[in-house]
Amino acid sequence: MKPEALLHPTPAGLFCPIGRFHVDPVRPVERALITHGHSDHARAGHAKVLATRQTLDIMRLRYGEDFCGEEQAAAFGEEIDVEGVRVSFHPAGHVLGSAQIAIERQGLRIVVSGDYKRGVDPTCAPFVPVACDVFITEATFGLPVFHHPDPKDEIDKLLTSLKQFPERSHLVGAYALGKAQRVIRLIRDCGYHEPIFIHGALARLCDYYVGQGIDLGDIRPATVEKSSPDAFKGAVIVGPPSAFQDRWARRFNEPLIAFASGWMMVRQRAKQGGVELPLVISDHCDWPELLSTIEEIDPSEVWVTHGREEALVRWCELKNIPARPLHLVGYEDEGD
Amino acid sequence: MKPFATLLDRLVLTPSRNGKLTLLADYFRDTPDPDRGYGLAALAGGLDLKSVKPAMLRDLVLERMDPVLFQYSYDYVGDLAETISLVWDGTRKDEIDDEHQPRLGEVVTRMNSLGRTEVRPAVRDLLDKLDTSSRFAFLKLVTGALRIGVSARLAKQALSDMSGKDVTEIETLWHGLTPPYEPLFAWLEGRADKPVLATPAIFHSVMLANPVETGDLEKLDPADYAAEWKWDGIRVQMSSYGGTKKLYSRSGDDITGAFPDVVGSINFEGVIDGELLVGGTARSNSPTRTFSDLQQRLNRKTVTAKMLDDYPAFVRAYDLLFESDLDIRAETFFERRRRLADVIERAPHDRFDLSELVPFTTWDELDRIRVAPPDPVIEGVMIKRKDSPYQAGRLKGPWFKWKRDPYNIDAVMLYAQRGHGKRSSYYSDFTFGVWAETPDGEALVPVGKAYFGFTDAELEVLDKFVRDNTVDRFGPVRAVRADPDFGFVLEVAFEGINRSTRHKSGVAMRFPRIARLRQDKLPRDADRLSTLTAMVDAKAN
Numbered sequence: 025m026k027p028e029a030l031l032h033p034t035p036a037g038l039f040c041p042i043g044r045f046h047v048d049p050v051r052p053v054e055r056a057l058i059t060h061g062h063s064d065h066a067r068a069g070h071a072k073v074l075a076t077r078q079t080l081d082i083m084r085l086r087y088g089e090d091f092c093g094e095e096q097a098a099a100f101g102e103e104i105d106v107e108g109v110r111v112s113f114h115p116a117g118h119v120l121g122s123a124q125i126a127i128e129r130q131g132l133r134i135v136v137s138g139d140y141k142r143g144v145d146p147t148c149a150p151f152v153p154v155a156c157d158v159f160i161t162e163a164t165f166g167l168p169v170f171h172h173p174d175p176k177d178e179i180d181k182l183l184t185s186l187k188q189f190p191e192r193s194h195l196v197g198a199y200a201l202g203k204a205q206r207v208i209r210l211i212r213d214c215g216y217h218e219p220i221f222i223h224g225a226l227a228r229l230c231d232y233y234v235g236q237g238i239d240l241g242d243i244r245p246a247t248v249e250k251s252s253p254d255a256f257k258g259a260v261i262v263g264p265p266s267a268f269q270d271r272w273a274r275r276f277n278e279p280l281i282a283f284a285s286g287w288m289m290v291r292q293r294a295k296q297g298g299v300e301l302p303l304v305i306s307d308h309c310d311w312p313e314l315l316s317t318i319e320e321i322d323p324s325e326v327w328v329t330h331g332r333e334e335a336l337v338r339w340c341e342l343k344n345i346p347a348r349p350l351h352l353v354g355y356e357d358e359g360d
Numbered sequence: 361m362k363p364f365a366t367l368l369d370r371l372v373l374t375p376s377r378n379g380k381l382t383l384l385a386d387y388f389r390d391t392p393d394p395d396r397g398y399g400l401a402a403l404a405g406g407l408d409l410k411s412v413k414p415a416m417l418r419d420l421v422l423e424r425m426d427p428v429l430f431q432y433s434y435d436y437v438g439d440l441a442e443t444i445s446l447v448w449d450g451t452r453k454d455e456i457d458d459e460h461q462p463r464l465g466e467v468v469t470r471m472n473s474l475g476r477t478e479v480r481p482a483v484r485d486l487l488d489k490l491d492t493s494s495r496f497a498f499l500k501l502v503t504g505a506l507r508i509g510v511s512a513r514l515a516k517q518a519l520s521d522m523s524g525k526d527v528t529e530i531e532t533l534w535h536g537l538t539p540p541y542e543p544l545f546a547w548l549e550g551r552a553d554k555p556v557l558a559t560p561a562i563f564h565s566v567m568l569a570n571p572v573e574t575g576d577l578e579k580l581d582p583a584d585y586a587a588e589w590k591w592d593g594i595r596v597q598m599s600s601y602g603g604t605k606k607l608y609s610r611s612g613d614d615i616t617g618a619f620p621d622v623v624g625s626i627n628f629e630g631v632i633d634g635e636l637l638v639g640g641t642a643r644s645n646s647p648t649r650t651f652s653d654l655q656q657r658l659n660r661k662t663v664t665a666k667m668l669d670d671y672p673a674f675v676r677a678y679d680l681l682f683e684s685d686l687d688i689r690a691e692t693f694f695e696r697r698r699r700l701a702d703v704i705e706r707a708p709h710d711r712f713d714l715s716e717l718v719p720f721t722t723w724d725e726l727d728r729i730r731v732a733p734p735d736p737v738i739e740g741v742m743i744k745r746k747d748s749p750y751q752a753g754r755l756k757g758p759w760f761k762w763k764r765d766p767y768n769i770d771a772v773m774l775y776a777q778r779g780h781g782k783r784s785s786y787y788s789d790f791t792f793g794v795w796a797e798t799p800d801g802e803a804l805v806p807v808g809k810a811y812f813g814f815t816d817a818e819l820e821v822l823d824k825f826v827r828d829n830t831v832d833r834f835g836p837v838r839a840v841r842a843d844p845d846f847g848f849v850l851e852v853a854f855e856g857i858n859r860s861t862r863h864k865s866g867v868a869m870r871f872p873r874i875a876r877l878r879q880d881k882l883p884r885d886a887d888r889l890s891t892l893t894a895m896v897d898a899k900a901n
Contacts, residue, residue: 168429168433168447169433169437169446170446171446188386189379189382268784269778269784271785272785273784292439292442294373295372295373298784298836300374301370302373312449332432332436334432339426
C-alpha cells in the first residue's frame with residue numbers, strides 16, 4: 025500500500041479516504057481528528073471530533089458547547105478503530121492535551137506529529153517518539169538559525185529587567201493557549217512569587233490549566249481601579265501580544281513590552297514588533313530538535329507540513345532521507 | 361564578552377533615552393576593567409580593532425555548512441553578522457559556559473596582535489568559543505557596523521549617572537584619554553585623582569543656547585545682551601597647542617582630516633569656538649555660501665584638491681576658550697571677545713574672521729532684524745549676555761538663539777506607524793506627502809516623516825483617525841485614506857530644506873515636526889511639491 029493511499033493532502037487538510045476522516049481540517053468536515061487546541065488546528069463546526077479529553081475541553085472553552093456535532097475522547101496510547109483504520113494518540117509536548125496521531129493500516133504507519141517540541145515543559149506531557157514509516161513533521165522553525173535557548177535563562181532576563189526598571193510595568197506577550205501558562209509556570213519556577221496579572225482573554229484557559237493540576241501561583245485580572253493608575257508599577261502582566269498594540273495597554277505605567285516567542289531569536293522581528301525585551305521561548309522544535317527527532321524516529325519517508333519546508337527538505341536530501349513538502353495551507357506559522 | 365553582548369541586545373531594542381542610560385550605567389558599574397573601557401570605546405566610537413571583511417566570514421561559515429541552507433538562512437534573517445551568529449553552532453546546542461567565554465578585553469587584545477595570516481583561524485576560534493549573542497557582538501565589532509542608537513554623548517552621560525560626576529568634566533577629559541580608560545574609571549569610582557592630560561589640544565565641551573520662547577525676553581534688559589548673526593554652517597572648535605592643531609565638531613568628533621585648508625592656516629595657540637562655513641570671509645569681501653555647499657565637504661575622511669578649490673572652507677569665530685594655554689572661560693563674553701578679536705586680527709584673512717555684533721536697543725527692533733537678515737545664509741540671531749562666562753552645556757538664561765520663523769507647509773498624512781515605549785499603543789510616527797505631477801497624474805508624494813510636535817490630546821485625535829481610516833497594512837505600517845476630499849491635513853514646520861538624491865521627492869527637510877492639526881482643511885488644499893522646491897531655490901539665491 026502506498027502511503028498516499030492512506031493519507032494525502034486536500035484543500036480541507038490531510039485526508040484519510042479509507043477511514044473517511046481529516047486531520048486538523050481548516051474547514052468543517054464530517055469527521056475530524058484534532059491534534060491540539062490552537063485555533064488554526066482546532067476549528068469549530070465539524071460533525072464528529074476525535075481528540076484527547078483536554079483538547080476537547082479546550083475547544084469547548086473557546087467555541088462553546090456546540091463546537092461540534094459529536095465528540096469522542098482518545099486516551100494516550102489507546103487504539104481506536106475508525107472505519108477499519110487503526111488510530112492512536114501520543115503526547116506531542118506542544119501544549120496541554122496536544123497529541124501526535126498515528127494512523128495505521130495493513131502494516132503501514134503514518135504519524136502526524138501536529139505541532140510538537142522536545143524541550144522540557146511542566147505544563148504538558150512530554151513528546152513520545154513513535155516508530156513509523158512516514159513521519160509528518162511541522163517546520164515552523166525549520167531554518168538553521170533557530171536555536172531555542174534554555175527558557176529559564178530567558179525568564180532570568182525578565183527578572184533582571186524588573187530589577188533594572190522597577191518603575192515600569194512589564195507586559196509579557198504570550199499566546200493565550202499554552203504559551204501564557206507555560207511562561208507563568210516558568211516565572212514561578214525561577215522564584216518569582218508576586219501576583220501576576222493577566223489579560224481577560226487568558227482567564228478561562230488559565231483556570232482550566234489550574235483545574236488540570238498546573239499550579240500558576242497568585243494570578244489576578246489586570247483590571248484597573250480608576251483611582252490608582254500606578255497599581256501596575258513594576259508588575260508582570262501577561263496578555264495576548266495583539267492586546268499590547270491596543271488601547272488596552274494604555275492603562276499601564278511606562279509599559280516595557282516583552283514577547284515570549286521562538287520568533288524573538290531574530291532581532292529584526294523583535295524590532296518590527298516594538299518589542300523591548302524578546303524572550304525566546306517556543307512551543308515548537310528548533311532546528312536541532314527537528315533534525316534529532318527525524319534521526320531518532322528514522323522513518324523511511326518524511327513529509328513536511330507548515331513552516332519553512334524547503335530548508336528541512338534540503339537537509340533530508342543531504343542525509344538521503346526521502347522527503348517532500350505537503351504545501352498545506354491555513355496554518356499560521358506566526359502562532360508561537 | 362557576555363556582559364557587552366547582553367548590553368547590545370538590550371540597547372538595540374530600548375527606544376527611550378532614560379532606559380538606555382540605566383542599561384549603560386549598570387553595565388559600567390558591574391563590569392570590571394579593562395572590559396568596560398573597551399565596551400565604552402566601542403559605544404563611543406573610539407575602539408581601534410582589526411577589521412574583518414564580510415567575505416571572509418562567509419567563507420568561514422561555508423567551511424562547515426551547506427551553501428543552500430546558509431542562503432535560506434541569510435535570506436530569512438537579512439543581516440550577515442546575525443545570520444552567522446545564529447547558524448554557527450550547526451546542529452549542536454549552545455554548550456558554552458558564560459564563565460569560560462573570552463572577555464571583551466581579551467578579544468580586543470588578541471585581534472589587534474594578529475598578523476595577516478593569523479586572522480582567519482583566530483576568528484574561527486573565537487566564533488567557536490563565544491555564545492550566540494556574544495558572537496553577534498563580536499561580528500558587529502570586527503565588521504565595524506555597530507548601529508545601536510547610542511551616541512558618545514549618551515555614553516558619557518551614563519558615566520556621569522553612575523558616578524555623580526559632572527558630564528562636562530568627563531567631556532573635558534575625554535579627548536585626552538584612550539581605551540580602556542582605566543584612570544577615568546578609577547577617578548569616577550573615587551579610587552584615584554582626576555587624570556592629568558598630557559596634551560591640551562583636546563576638545564572642550566561647547567556652550568549651547570536655548571531657543572527663545574514666548575515671554576522669555578520680556579523679563580530681560582536688552583542692554584545686558586549682545587546679538588550676533590546665527591550662521592547656517594556647523595559649529596566647530598579649533599584647538600591648537602604645541603604644534604598640535606585639531607578641528608572638532610560640536611559633539612567632539614575630530615574632523616581635522618577633512619579640512620586641511622582651515623587647519624593648515626591656524627597660526628595661533630588656544631581654543632576657538634566658531635562656525636565652519638564655505639565661501640569667503642567677510643574681510644576678503646567674498647560671500648558666504650550655503651549649507652548645501654558646505655555639505656560637499658562634510659563626512660569625508662580626505663579631500664581632493666578640486667574640492668578645496670571649489671568649496672573653500674573658513675571659520676567665523678564666536679568665542680575664545682583658551683588664550684594659548686590660559687583658560688579664560690570664566691571671563692565675561694565681552695572680555696573673551698576682545699581677546700578673540702586680537703587673535704583673529706593676526707590670523708590669515710582668507711580663513712578666519714570675527715563674527716560681527718548686531719547692534720540693537722529693543723527686543724522689537726531685534727525681532728525685525730531677525731526676520732529680515734542681510735544674508736540668506738543667516739538663520740537668525742544669537743543673543744548672549746555680555747557678562748556670561750563660557751559654561752559647557754545648555755544653560756537657560758545666558759545665551760539664546762532666535763531663529764527666523766521655521767518653514768511651514770500643509771501636508772497630508774499618508775502612513776502611520778506605532779511609536780515606542782509609552783507611545784507603543786499609539787500611531788505616532790507619520791509620513792506625510794504633498795501634491796505633485798506624476799506619470800499617473802496628480803498624486804500625493806511622500807516628502808517626510810514626523811513624530812513630534814503634537815500634544816497628547818492631539819495624539820489621541822491622530823491615533824483615532826489612523827485606526828478609523830486604515831486602507832492598507834505593511835508590517836507595522838498603516839496606510840491611511842488620503843483623497844482630495846477626505847484625509848488628514850497636517851501643518852508641518854521644519855528648520856531647513858535641501859535637495860536630496862536619496863529621497864524620491866528630491867527634497868529633504870531638516871527637523872520636520874507637526875505644528876498644527878489642520879482639520880479645517882481638505883487634502884486638496886495642501887501644498888504642492890513645487891512650493892518645497894521653490895523654498896530650496898529661494899535659499900540658494
